[in-house]
Amino acid sequence: MFRKRPEGSAATVWVTVEGREVQVPAGASAAAALLLAGLAATRETAVSGAARGPYCLMGVCFECLAEIDGVPNCQSCMVTIGPGMAIRRQHGKRIATPQ
């Protein structure tokens, strides 16, 4: 879905997406890593199991919930990648809501 701009900054970080190594520009988010790895659908909804992917990338929609370093329900667009970060799609898990 997205690709690195060839003229872009050189600094990159290796992370794993679904267990596969991916080289991601430093400063990008875990959601960006998922998109760069070619994953459009990054989770399923709890209600109907429909496929969803990141929508806003600024922390508003919560569509980018993913599993990061073993922790589910992470808002992946708000997490900056770090070396060796393990990012996985999330399957149907429900987040605790305050209501």
Add this chain to the structure above:
Amino acid sequence: MTPQRIDLAVVGAGPAGLAAATTAADLGLDTLLLDEQDGPGGQIYRGIERAPDGRNKTTPLGVDYLAGKPLAAALRASRAGYLPGTTVWHIDADGTLSVLDKNGSRTIRARRIVLATGAMERPVPIPGWTLPGVMTVGAAQILLKTGDLVPAGRSVLTGQGPLIWLAAAQLVRAGAPPALILETAPHRNYHAAARLLLRALWPARRQLAKGLGLIREVRGAGVPVVREAVGLAALGRGRLERVAWNGGEIAADLLLLHEGVIPNIQISLALGLEHRWDAAQLCWRPVADEWGATSLPTVAIAGDGAGIAGAEAAALTGRLAALDAAALLDKLDPAERDRRARPIRKALKRELAIRPLLDALYRPAPPVLVPPDDVVACRCEEVTVAQIRRAARLGAPGPNQAKAFTRCGMGPCQGRLCGPTVSAVMADALGKPIAEIGTYRPRAPYKPITLRALAGLGASPSAGS
């Protein structure tokens, strides 16, 4: 643990918050700037400290983006404390802020608070907008700003507003021109705007020239533009495959939506600040005076969170809020505050001159606010427009009651994305003005947090866990 005590807490490190914190610290206030992003800049200047230096390097993001550099540098040079990676999840009327960072949750006690939490893109509920591959124009910009990522394959931009042309130009410069732009501005907007054009022509000549320049740049690059597109739909099975509108269809890998930005009012609503429906900008905004002071004595608000006025105006209103805070905390004589505010107000007036024109020109078409019945309004709980209509008919008088009928607004986004639609649909269903229907009253925590974090045991990688 006793809370850290400070004079002023500024929430949000966009242009408004950067200017507010820097000004306040320069006036001798013990100031702390908090932001959940990992660097200063807010939405417009996101990732600014990683950007190349303006003079000899260029970026596809353009010179206006680089204007964020001095703002961030001024913060770093000031005595204001800056806490990136820090989410404010609760604010008490007495000035206590509960914040969450990677070490867990703690409290800060401020004598005054400036909210500078900015704007969000207006939700664009069209058929199929929940399909993976459908994102916002701002999302694509964020990928460009923070990771130098550009769309691969065919991208379609749809919507309207200055930002869509800016983003399209940035993508063209970045070597990833959109395959198509579907512009949705209704033709009648041009008539309404024409009357305002004369008045804005001279004071806003610089902004107007810039805007026209962007449109020329995008068209000059050969990007096809369909004007007055209606009946948009995202189509595909399990992910976006095609984009349709009345009159055409195109294969697409990515659909980017944009119908302007609206104030991000999650915190101001939860605080119970007075809000009003802005009939020109078609959004809710907190009521604030000329210093940004709100209905709550401890809290002022600056920047796009108080009403959409753009980045330069945001920095100016940030300065005004800081001057007022200094006066209220006896660090600045009120007469001196007024004297210093004068040139800022003059500049602000200049910045605002173009707004009535932009508001009229880019007024979203009615279906953006009240989408067709089968469209999903609440993405989290998968509630359709028809279900919200039904709740209204069954007696739910407003959005807070519709929640109980449908679960809309009860998912993790806490109504951020369905709020505007629910208010407008209920108003339409009940034949009442939106102002009368009201909007959600969200509650803290502003973002879901774990008990673990609450107990101060350290947070997982994000506030969402």
